[in-house]
Amino acid sequence: MNQLQLIQNRRSCRIFTEQTVEETKIETLLKAALWSPTSKNNRPWEFVVVDDKNLISQLSLSKPHGAEFLKGAPLAIVLVADPQKSDVWVEDTAIAATLIQLTAEDIGLGSCWIQTRLRDHADGGASSDFVKKLLNLPADMQVASIIAIGYKAKERKPYTDDVLNWDKVHRNKF
Numbered sequence: 105m106n107q108l109q110l111i112q113n114r115r116s117c118r119i120f121t122e123q124t125v126e127e128t129k130i131e132t133l134l135k136a137a138l139w140s141p142t143s144k145n146n147r148p149w150e151f152v153v154v155d156d157k158n159l160i161s162q163l164s165l166s167k168p169h170g171a172e173f174l175k176g177a178p179l180a181i182v183l184v185a186d187p188q189k190s191d192v193w194v195e196d197t198a199i200a201a202t203l204i205q206l207t208a209e210d211i212g213l214g215s216c217w218i219q220t221r222l223r224d225h226a227d228g229g230a231s232s233d234f235v236k237k238l239l240n241l242p243a244d245m246q247v248a249s250i251i252a253i254g255y256k257a258k259e260r261k262p263y264t265d266d267v268l269n270w271d272k273v274h275r276n277k278f
């Protein structure tokens with residue numbers, strides 16, 4: 105499969121089988137993350153691999169909506185960064201998250217992004233603070249997102265040409 109087909113096939117997966125993700129595949133996902141480009145090559149990110157069922161369940165409660173399905177995932181990679189190491193840590197973590205998702209698709213896994221930054225926990229506090237406490241993150245760290253990963257319980261249709269919004273593309277001037 106070429107790169108464009110991989111991009112076309114990747115769809116968010118929120119229902120996973122119970123199959124554990126092999127260590128070799130976890131290592132592949134982490135290589136993609138650790139090779140991702142960062143501004144000034146600062147690498148402000150850190151990646152917390154979570155495969156403990158109880159912790160995954162807790163993470164699924166990190167915000168009131170949009171993270172519930174994580175409870176059924178065998179694996180989560182939490183993307184965190186130290187904002188003091190880079191003023192564009194948000195972009196850097198987003199690129200790493202994207203490359204993790206594309207690599208997951210490439211090696212037969214499903215994934216879905218869960219937004220943590222700027223989201224609130226049900227108790228009104230920041231979702232990021234809840235995750236920080238749960239995973240013993242250092243005080244300086246911010247949580248960007250959580251990528252839920254596992255074997256797909258259901259295949260979703262790849263994107264097709266008819267959903268390409270060509271009207272969003274402008275040439276020379278808007």
Ligand SMILES: Cc1cc2nc3c(=O)[nH]c(=O)nc-3n(C[C@H](O)[C@H](O)[C@H](O)COP(=O)(O)O)c2cc1C
Pocket residue numbers: 114115116117118169170171216217218219220
């Ligand atoms: C920045 C970002 C934040 C997202 N946050 C969530 C989330 O919190 N929960 C969720 O279920 N999906 C989340 N998603 C997945 C989107 O809903 C999904 O990518 C979008 O609906 C398009 O579907 P597709 O991934 O199948 O192409 C997020 C995606 C992005 C890029």
